[in-house]
Amino acid sequence: MSKLFSPVQIGAVALAHRVVMAPLTRSRSGQPGDVPSDIMRTYYSQRASEGGLIIGEATTISPSARGWFGAPGLYTDAQVTGWKAITDAVHAKGGRMFAQLWHTGRSSHVDVTGGPQPVSASVDPAYWQEASHLTSTPGGWVKPSPHRALEVGEIAGIVADYARAAERAKAAGFDGAEVHAANGYLIDQFLQDGSNKRTDAYGGSIENRARLLLEIAEAVTSVFGADRAAVRIGPNGRWNGMGDSDPRALFDYLARELNRFGLAYLHIIEPRVKGNVVVAEGQAPVAAEHLRTIFKGRIVAAGGFEPETAAAIVEKGDADLVAFGRHFVSNPDLPDRIRKGLPLSPHDRDTIYTFEAKGYTDYARFGAAA
Secondary structure, eight states, X not given: OOGGGSOEEXXXXXXXXXXXXXXXXXXXXXXXXXXXXXXXXXXXXXXXXXXXXXXXXXXXXXXXXXXXXXXXXXXXXXXXXXXXXXXXXXXXXXXXXEEEEEOOTTSOOHHHHTSSOOEESSOOHHHHHOTTOOEEETTEEEOOOOOEEOOHHHHHHHHHHHHHHHXXXXXXXXXXXXXXXXXXXXXXXXXXXXXXXXXXXXXXXXXXXXXXXXXXXXXXXXXXXXXXXXXXEOTTOOGGGOOOSOHHHHHHHHHHHHGGGTOSEEEEEOTTEETXXXXXXXXXXXXXXXXXXXXXXXXXXXXXXXXXXXXXXXXXXXXXXXXXXXXXXXXXXXXXXXXXXXXXXXXXXXXXXXXXXXXXXXXXXXXXXX
């Protein structure tokens, strides 16, 4: 039997296997109010497995953190109630579920924030003028609104929003919380010097640029305990206009600093993917391989994995678990299919970010009618 299907402990959470459902934005929350919907409960319940881990989709921590129409939140009581129905359904199948906490930063639009201007580490007009950068709004896909730089005095409020969202995640029955620090959203905008041009305590040196993430990690671990908290990073990630002059030094520093928390896991996105697209076919999982030499806790590797390559990286020891995205979209019984060597169904990319059941809850388990 592949090591992929051996038990593993991530912090305080025991798992029966190492096939993880990656956080997948799917735009199906109830409107208005970003409340997790009944169809979301069906979707996650379909993909829950005995002793398996689901990382919930990116979930906004406050109204001004919003940047994607149809994404759920964790800042109201109604959202907590909606998520509680989902975590209950996952737990009823024997699964475990972490929330992913999200602030979109400059990747937003005033039609989604409800009026407030999007914020970032620094102002970069080229970002909102670039044709390839689009944001999901009630009116469709549009360029982001012009953003502004956060004042130093506002940053403590952002950290507090993460702590409050973690408290709501705990009340909603999640087994833990993951901080989304990748893919060009607010924390990543502070981390990488392509977007962070600040000259205060949150800019300039790697230590300063990492300050926001480490403060947020401290806040979330204070709520859940470090053994139920995690961080997701994207070394060398280019999505959403990201870039850094010395990514190895930056992410090596992050891995070393995150060691001190005793996190449940570090979630690493391989640079061979950009957003939800593999852009470097055949590239080895270089980020997990390198950071394994620095980070001392559990590693979840993500980005472009197939069943064979997932089994290989776990056997080699460069990762402890592997997160699958697109395969979980179209294979609700993915762990069972991988375990039994069954064929995988392809997903329909055109229905990834739509708003109905088609392409969401209508994928069948192997051998069952859709």
